[in-house]
Amino acid sequence: MVGAVAVSNGLGFALGVAAPQGRGEGLASHSASQLVSVRRKESGKLAVVSSGRRGVVRADALPSSQEVAESVPGATAVTLEEVATDSAKPNSPSNGPIAPKKSRNGDIREEARRQCAGSEPTTFSAKYVPFAPGVETDEEYSLDEVIYRSKTGALLDVKHDMEALKKAGDGAYWRKLFDSRVGKTTWPYGSGVWSKKEWVLPEIDDDDIVSVFEGNSNLFWAERFGKEVMDMTDLWVKHCGISHTGSFKDLGMTVLVSQVNRLRRLGKPLLGVGCASTGDTSAALSAYCAAAGIPAIVFLPANKISIAQLVQPIANGALVLSMDTDFDGCMRLIREVTSELPIYLANSLNSLRLEGQKTAAIEILQQFDWEVPDWVIVPGGNLGNIYAFYKGFYMCKELGLVDRMPRLVCAQAANANPLYRAYKDGWDTFKPVKALPTFASAIQIGDPVSIDRAIYALTQCDGIVEEATEQEIMDICAQADKSGMFTCPHTGVAMVALQKLRERGVIGSNDRTVVVSTAHGLKFTQSKVEYHSSELPDITSKFANPPISVADDFGSIMEVLRQKLSLR
Ligand SMILES: *Cc1c(COP(=O)(O)O)cnc(C)c1O
Secondary structure, X not given: OEEEEEEEOOOOOEEEEEEEOOOOOOHHHHHOXXXXXXXXXXOOOEEEEEOOOOOEEEEOOOOOHHHHHHHOOOOEEEOHHHHHHHHHOOOOHHHOOOOOOOOOOOOHHHHHHXXXXXXXXXXXXXXXXXXXXXXXXXXOEEOXXXXXXXXXXXXXXXEEOHHHHHHHOOHHHHHHHHHHHOOOOOOOXXXXXXXXXXXXXXXXXXXXXXXXXXXXXXXXXXXXXXHHHHOOOOEEEEEOOOOOOOEOHHHHHHHHHHXXXXXXXXXXXXXEEEEOOOOHHHHHHHHHHHHHOOOEEEEEEOOXXXXXXXXXXXXXXXXXXXXXXXXXXXXXXXXXXXXXXXXXXXXXXXXXXXXXHOHHHHHHHHHOOOOOOOEEEEEOOOOHHHXXXXXXXXXXXXXXXXXXXXXXXXXXXXXXXHHHHHHHOOOOOOOOOOOOOOOOHHHOOOOOOOHHHHHHHHHHOOOEEEEEOHHHHHHHHHHHHHOOOOEOHHHHHHHHHHHHHHHOOOOOOOOXXXXXXOEEHHHOHHHHHHHHOOOOOOOOOOOOOOOOOOOOOHHHHHXXXXXXXOOO
């Protein structure tokens, strides 16, 4: 047995000590088979923080890291990197008495295969049905069919055998099962999406799954932003964009690409997967296809997108076709091509993606220890995600994990607000609009594919729709960033919706509220740069914090510091 001690001299240098278990005293016996970090205090004392136990143990008068090494009989000095890799190895003896059950060669897929061998086939199942709540129909399709719409052209929905899921166990059973899978590397449950596999694609072989262990994203307590900007104590941001390719699209794409992987293995002649999005969808598609070695084909309008939007599919090796048209033109062309060639269409009407996206809702409940928040605010464009959140919450209620639904708010950019207009009209009429450019470019959609899904979701949970102007979006992003976040404009749209509902008193100051952040702010830096340089046309940069240019001499710098830090 080898214990590991990491010693920092307080200057950022570190060395590790490996001690044989049960030998030595003080530090060594304390640290055997645990990872312990020792930091030298200014007083010359060391605080020993054990990761395996609660609390802090002080080891007095251990003057230097070198002496720590010498004070442990039989110890040999190792670098911190070795400590890190050793403790990360599944079969490392430092894992202690908890028997490691991972395969020696680290192939977690192979390990999953062995664990599965001999187990009963699943009793859970799911199929495609037309999306028509309340309408009886016999029309249904296997998930192994390549089909995007019903006979009448309606959207499809993935329908689970809820009776089988209910029979497997009550709410406590599912809560316990899902909780047991968080934070592990077991294939495929290390993924936030696949840790809910029975509710996502129950019949897929673990072996066919294409995952980069997406999901399990941070639920961030927006303490300062909540108190100072929103006058709220219980405000949270679900950071779905702190993810593999920087947006929540990963959650859906792991499901779609896994199913395509399965279809190819079943012998369906699928050449690859195609899409006509410029932004987050093509990035996610390209990454998952690359992980599985499946060709990805991306249609982009020439000269209409930024380098940032272009670079992810290029880097991931997708076949990127650039053509002289706009997005709608690309969409029309890829539809024509996919009806001619066996290329699977990863567009936004695809209902498989929503099965992955809904796990973000389940995760929120799980992260609150299965307490239901009062409000969840989601920015919406094509409106699949708002329905996915509804479905995730609904399944948790239906299967007894929680006893109620949160109220959902869908937030739209005022420049692309067809859902907002329909809501204001009492849902009586829906009219597509011509979407104008918005900083929240992923939701610049005037004729959303999932409009029926969104209206259904919102009417079922007493939902609300709000809108945000470009000025409001940029200001709230700057305010959120000043409290330590780095928000994308879509997240800003949701925050503006919150602000308006707070001002109107609809959302109370103690209501537990979750804002869903859909992308990483680092994907959308251009508008931030221009905001802080006050260069955005028609936008007043109220919260700008531009860099101050200053001559490279001591006097000038001191002058600026005196002024800015109010020194005399
Ligand atoms: C796709 C996307 C959305 C919109 O989701 P819909 O399901 O189309 O409503 C919002 N924000 C970001 C960052 C996105 O990529």
